[in-house]
Amino acid sequence: MEFTMSKILPFYILSFLIVVSSSIEASDPSSSTTTSPSSAAAIISRFQQYLQINTAQPTPQYYEAIDFLLSQAKLLSLESQTIEFVPGKPLLLLKWPGSNPNLPAILLYSHTDVVPSEHNKWIHHPFSAHIDDNGNIYARGSQDMKCVGMQYLEAVRGLKASGYQPLRSIYLTFAPDEEIGGHDGAEKFAESEVFEKLNVGVVLDEGLASPDENYRAFYAERTPWWLIIKATGAPGHGAKLYDNTAMENLLKSIESIRRFRASQFDMIKAGLKVDGEVVSVNMAFLKAGTPSPTGFVMNLQPSEAEAGFDIRVPPTTDSESLEKRIAEEWAPASRNMTFRFKQKGSANDKFGNRMITKTDSSNPWWALLEDAIRNAGGKLGKPEIFPASTDARYFRRQGLPAIGFSPMANTPILLHDHNEFLNQDEYLKGIEIYESIIKAYASYMENIGENRESKDEL
Template structure:
């Protein structure tokens, strides 16, 4: 293929014009997005998250921002990165921005783009990657907001800490829980924690003040084994199916409240079957002419902190879902609450942090929905257990909820807008000073 001189000249002119159209703002946005892509491209999916590579990347960003940094391993090979921007009055309670570095596993063949390429769709600007919503976006938005504040010569009054913790997706026991219960955390004198929230399909951001308590229920049914052709009463499988149907009816009654708009998802009890275990294995699958003597089903249960009588659920399990009269038993594992009290952060004028975050979001030209209970579990619960107020927030409006789903994405414009929102929040939080009777009273939480 050949091109005339005039053709080269027209091509050169086109390229020159395209370069001239790239404003300093456009170039800066490209750098911001590039850093986000680099973080997303680090495979920190379970069961083998590359924590070391993620830690190295975060530490390199901290160095570019002149932030103090520490690497802590409460558990070997699970580094927690803690960054610090010292305020002008470090005696005031500090601000903690928490995020987790791990992500859930993927099924790559079910994605439109490779889940760790962080490809940007040229048609719509969506960034496809595992962790784009949950929650690598938030961790990098913290740092980009700090970059903008530092570039503007802003100086915080309160000290700001940024934590990147491991293992949130598998319970946070070796990450946030160890961190929150450490002497180091006590010495940080944290007054407020920001952690993850959820995307919003609407144009309003979502703020979370509590979360549902997680329970794991395993129901076991037993019965005499028998030939696959014979009809028996009270076989293990028959009794377990009765139990599953009873659970299904309860689940439907709760879900109907959500569908009718009477309650939000975080305000009802959710029950979802996670596994079904039964049958006698054979070299080719299962023995088909043998009814098993045991059968089990596992359920993920989430109970809102506003539940009127949490003990009623356990009674329901014992009397309806797994009655001993049907040769059934159950095991219920549940997350303990502080002194048996619901873990909720005040979300009204009694909590100055809540008012501040609402005002800061509005100042950044964002809209806010009503306060919510997070429907799942986050690391925020460990900080609330310490008596520290924690707010769940991820600035993702006009975005479908795709955490843990195939083709998880975040639009690049939403990501950039979220940085502006965090810039406004951090400026408000770190400049805030309230004195009552000579004391800082910022723990009006529980």
């Protein structure tokens, strides 16, 4: 039940409180700034509210997050649609209609889920959104990637307040499950009839923080190959030496893989390449031995041994040669070895082209991004290949240009780490950057003469 103040306090007390409150606001120059929706304090407060919603896998509070985002969308008069390609995993789609709906639209993509945290290893609780004396906001998702989702909304708020009207329609997407592969979120969305009707021309997704003053932008990403190698051999007494045991053969493979990994890492250490340009290989598990109630049987050599590897493959790599190396060197049948992929992504889109967004004059979206960042007072570093995987791959798979970008300069890279934080000044500056980008993208008039059917109805 709701009660108004006038039902509780006598009228003369209520009047006195109103007068005092008005006097305080008039004498405090910061009070109007604090209460204004566009004030820094209000902007940071909304960011904290979003961060405080526990959307950590494996049990993200998706509906609480969607309710909060819908409340913000309503204040901004954005059209909205909530879609569940899989029950319990809502995807929120917001729309700011453009004046020319025939033009390809802009998709501002983000995900709502975050990775789990070891709470006892954080200096502040990962869902407290605590701000320290230096203005650092500590929270899971402060970098990956609730910051970007809220910066989109705040940029739209600022543009609307300025009276700006986009030429192209702008869509904001808040999707589930990116941190566990995006299969029930972005993948289904990108392949859906709903997405096709949006007539999207370009996608912005997440990037990485930059320790220096240059923002980072990503035009492609490495494809995950999750490899499992299995070795078999005759079991034997723990004291016996003989050739081709399962463990011996697996260890030979592990050593071969280690040397390959070192050769790739050496190129990074020498400054010849960056993370996204090399093939990374990291062992994820090693499984062998004969279990017993007291541990493992120590005097029995196992007949099977298995190891798993997380491999990340740049789109510039000759994938056929890499797979040949796996078959002939890492898991040769001649050593009683087999291999399989738990996951093996493709480097090509559905048209057979490499999933690389061009960064030259043939791609106007890249030039617009560069100019917009520069016009907002930012600096953009050399284009990069994202070292891990993001949901952008599902849109590149559809043949669309997709750029990974998170405006976080002068910030340590802390995604998935303990004590993830983003400084509030960097967050606020990022909103200015997005305002500039969104305005440049949504005002772009190239292809205005194309006779394309409108596909952007929600």
